[in-house]
Amino acid sequence: MAIFLAILASVLVIFLSFYLYSWTYWLRRGIPGPLGFPIFGNLLNHFHHEEPLGLKLQEFTKKYGKVFGITEGLRQTLVISDVEMINEVFVKQFDNFYGRKLSPLHGDPENDERVSIFISQGHRWKRLRNLSSPTFSSASLRKLLGTVEDSVFQILDVLEKKGGDQIDMLEIYQEFTLDVIGRIAMGQEGSKIFENPLFSPVRQIFGKGNRWLFTILSVLPKPLALMIRKRVMQPSEASKNPAVIISLVIQKAVSERIRQRKEQGAPGEPEDFIDLFLDAQSEIDIKSEKNEEFLKANIGKIDRKLSMDEIIAQCFVFIVAGFDTTALSLAFSTWLLTRNPEKMRKAQEEIDEICTDANISFDQIAKLKYLDNVAKEALRLYPLAGLAVSRKCMKSTEVCGIRIEKDTNIQVDTWSVHYDKQIWGEDSNEFRPERWNDQQMKNGANYLPFGFGPRQCIGMRLAMMEEKLILAHILRKFDFEIGSKTQIPLKLVGRATTQPETLVLKLRKRDY
Numbered sequence: 001m002a003i004f005l006a007i008l009a010s011v012l013v014i015f016l017s018f019y020l021y022s023w024t025y026w027l028r029r030g031i032p033g034p035l036g037f038p039i040f041g042n043l044l045n046h047f048h049h050e051e052p053l054g055l056k057l058q059e060f061t062k063k064y065g066k067v068f069g070i071t072e073g074l075r076q077t078l079v080i081s082d083v084e085m086i087n088e089v090f091v092k093q094f095d096n097f098y099g100r101k102l103s104p105l106h107g108d109p110e111n112d113e114r115v116s117i118f119i120s121q122g123h124r125w126k127r128l129r130n131l132s133s134p135t136f137s138s139a140s141l142r143k144l145l146g147t148v149e150d151s152v153f154q155i156l157d158v159l160e161k162k163g164g165d166q167i168d169m170l171e172i173y174q175e176f177t178l179d180v181i182g183r184i185a186m187g188q189e190g191s192k193i194f195e196n197p198l199f200s201p202v203r204q205i206f207g208k209g210n211r212w213l214f215t216i217l218s219v220l221p222k223p224l225a226l227m228i229r230k231r232v233m234q235p236s237e238a239s240k241n242p243a244v245i246i247s248l249v250i251q252k253a254v255s256e257r258i259r260q261r262k263e264q265g266a267p268g269e270p271e272d273f274i275d276l277f278l279d280a281q282s283e284i285d286i287k288s289e290k291n292e293e294f295l296k297a298n299i300g301k302i303d304r305k306l307s308m309d310e311i312i313a314q315c316f317v318f319i320v321a322g323f324d325t326t327a328l329s330l331a332f333s334t335w336l337l338t339r340n341p342e343k344m345r346k347a348q349e350e351i352d353e354i355c356t357d358a359n360i361s362f363d364q365i366a367k368l369k370y371l372d373n374v375a376k377e378a379l380r381l382y383p384l385a386g387l388a389v390s391r392k393c394m395k396s397t398e399v400c401g402i403r404i405e406k407d408t409n410i411q412v413d414t415w416s417v418h419y420d421k422q423i424w425g426e427d428s429n430e431f432r433p434e435r436w437n438d439q440q441m442k443n444g445a446n447y448l449p450f451g452f453g454p455r456q457c458i459g460m461r462l463a464m465m466e467e468k469l470i471l472a473h474i475l476r477k478f479d480f481e482i483g484s485k486t487q488i489p490l491k492l493v494g495r496a497t498t499q500p501e502t503l504v505l506k507l508r509k510r511d512y
């Protein structure tokens, strides 16, 4: 018995020492930061849907400065808002930081079969990026415009029918962006606004979610965490996990398309992302890759064509990444225009002058400079996906005089960069679309709503096209107004993204 107790005590001591060693990593390195709790570190901050982590980091920056350390279970993260350092990590030393900060819930980027562009790293990422990029070129976006505009017309119909009622515009925008991505990514035929079966699971992905699972997996050693994750993500019709439900829908759509192609042959022109991915052949030549680190992770698994699992993973990420972000960006632009009616008038004058036909063309969208400034300024004040602006150190290196060890995560505190008075001036808290007339604002790592460097958001231009098109159509017909149910001030919530809790507004028909 005594021997058993002694063994138990030794195991406990080893276990605790291991966690304490990991927890005090930044303290030992002499880098400031909030310690949080033993074992968990700052993980418990991820718990509060009511207190978005992006805003929490901004508070920490005020206290600890532009470079500080946090621990999240067994992971160490350096949080930065120093522009020179961001430039160094995201661009100049990209070869040392080509991975993304991931949680065990994302899976294993090197060994999982079902890996998306968002999660992948090294050569595997380069190949997926190379295959997906043409989908978002100007030529492809021009072709997609008609489909996007058809979804806009469905939304306008709904708004017309609601008359002067107060409307939750966030929900309207979520219906719209899901409709668009369902049609262009998944071959969804026609619009499914307000009857889309994917709406609820996709919304849950960015909702309160399974925080306990996230926390437990984050404190477990990686192999154990990945094993548990595999079980939880097991495809099963009975699963209530939103990610599993969405993946099964995609899997069925891809299998059906493969069957159709076997019977009828491939279409001359790809009809959606599934066709595009089924046709795609990577043109990347592995032999020409110079960065050995970049190559070594998964060279054995790289094929020029995408596997079924990879196609499912790409469609999944485009749906999830393209849905909420764009809807939120629209919600924030709408909110800021509602609060600043004189700016709304200015946007409307421009729209009335340029968009004179029933349909709005790709070239007309490009001419809406003030509306473009509005969208940019809204994303500056509300960098809703700021937490995605992260990297993982793949090879120990030094950045701006700080030694960064392999496997350390880098998280940009985007909110602090976007409100920095040294960058944006004394009025950095104000909504001033006019500031974007100044060319200097557009340069460098001082503006990061879509991230920065080679891994910058691939869907950025699609998102901006969707946003300007629907706003132009709505603002042609309606004024946004505050109603009795409008929440003032806007309450921000969320975990992976920062969202308004609701955005209930009155839409008044414009009198010309």
Ligand code: HEM
Pocket (backbone or CB within 6 Å): 117, 118, 119, 129, 181, 317, 318, 319, 321, 322, 323, 325, 326, 329, 384, 385, 386, 388, 389, 390, 448, 449, 450, 451, 452, 453, 454, 455, 456, 457, 458, 459, 460, 462, 463
């Ligand atoms: C306003 C809307 C959007 C915002 C604010 C946004 C924001 C972001 C951010 C911050 C990143 C990380 C970039 C980095 O690490 O440097 C990202 C990556 C990504 N986004 Fe978006 N996004 C938006 C819309 C979209 C859309 C419409 C799609 C696709 C349909 C999309 C697909 C992706 C993908 C696939 C990545 C990973 C890129 C890679 O790792 O190479 N996003 N996005």
